[in-house]
Amino acid sequence: MAQITLDGLGKVYPGGTRAVGDVDLDVADGEFVVLVGPSGCGKSTLLRMVAGLEAITDGTVTIGGRVVNDVEPADRDIAMVFQNYALYPHMSVRDNLAYGLRNRRTPKDEIARRVDEAARMLQLGPYLDRRPRALSGGQRQRVAMGRAIVREPAAFLFDEPLSNLDAKLRGAMRLEIKALQRRLRTTALYVTHDQIEAMTLADRLVVLNAGAVEQIGTPLEVYRRP
Numbered sequence: 001m002a003q004i005t006l007d008g009l010g011k012v013y014p015g016g017t018r019a020v021g022d023v024d025l026d027v028a029d030g031e032f033v034v035l036v037g038p039s040g041c042g043k044s045t046l047l048r049m050v051a052g053l054e055a056i057t058d059g060t061v062t063i064g065g066r067v068v069n070d071v072e073p074a075d076r077d078i079a080m081v082f083q084n085y086a087l088y089p090h091m092s093v094r095d096n097l098a099y100g101l102r103n104r105r106t107p108k109d110e111i112a113r114r115v116d117e118a119a120r121m122l123q124l125g126p127y128l129d130r131r132p133r134a135l136s137g138g139q140r141q142r143v144a145m146g147r148a149i150v151r152e153p154a155a156f157l158f159d160e161p162l163s164n165l166d167a168k169l170r171g172a173m174r175l176e177i178k179a180l181q182r183r184l185r186t187t188a189l190y191v192t193h194d195q196i197e198a199m200t201l202a203d204r205l206v207v208l209n210a211g212a213v214e215q216i217g218t219p220l221e222v223y224r225r226p
């Protein structure tokens, strides 16, 4: 069974712009699917509809067998990693990692277990008591990923998570995400306009153009020279 299914998914913004039209897509359990395409083609809108951050105009989003069109973002069993980190500046790294779980009344020892595990995976152990401003860009991005990992979601949604980083760090983080994916095998839908990122990370690529699926395939199929 697919972990994420989009069925005739469409979005018209108030004002009349059709950002996404009639997209069908199955993301299998454990599959890493990357959405690519030119600026303005609807990648971000599509991802935000899956996350529940944007109202759906047509069609359905199904996550883990449940139609989630009317389900709040926090109850969708997904976790999103944003490009601007979205960390709380006044909280330590540990509290940033734990915050969402505390809000959902996760037991203390369970929170501690998940935070320790994420910190180990992301090499954040030495920084747990620091504030975000005392971290490097790469470390902040790792905390942002840690916040998603501790939720143990059915799927990760990535919205251009590396586009604020310099080229060297972007390369390193790309490999870290790849390694995490090999280890966790969590379903992922990842938006980027970076071809190397797409080639490195994708099991399958979806090329969007003007809100519609233009091509779907493995990186080799999509980027194969004619």
Ligand code: ADP
Pocket (backbone or CB within 6 Å): 013, 014, 015, 017, 018, 019, 037, 038, 039, 040, 041, 042, 043, 044, 045, 046
């Ligand atoms: P991408 O992520 O591929 O750059 P977007 O999903 O951001 O594309 O945008 C798709 C289309 O929808 C574009 O034409 C964009 O101008 C339009 N759009 C995006 N957000 C809004 C909005 N809040 N209101 C109106 N139009 C929007």
Ligand code: ADP
Pocket (backbone or CB within 6 Å): 073, 074, 078, 079, 080, 081, 099, 100, 103, 147, 148
């Ligand atoms: P709060 O609910 O108090 O604002 P958070 O700031 O952690 O707590 O999260 C904002 C909302 O989005 C919450 O409903 C939370 O469950 C959810 N949420 C938090 N982190 C993520 C994430 N990485 N991806 C998706 N949803 C998240």
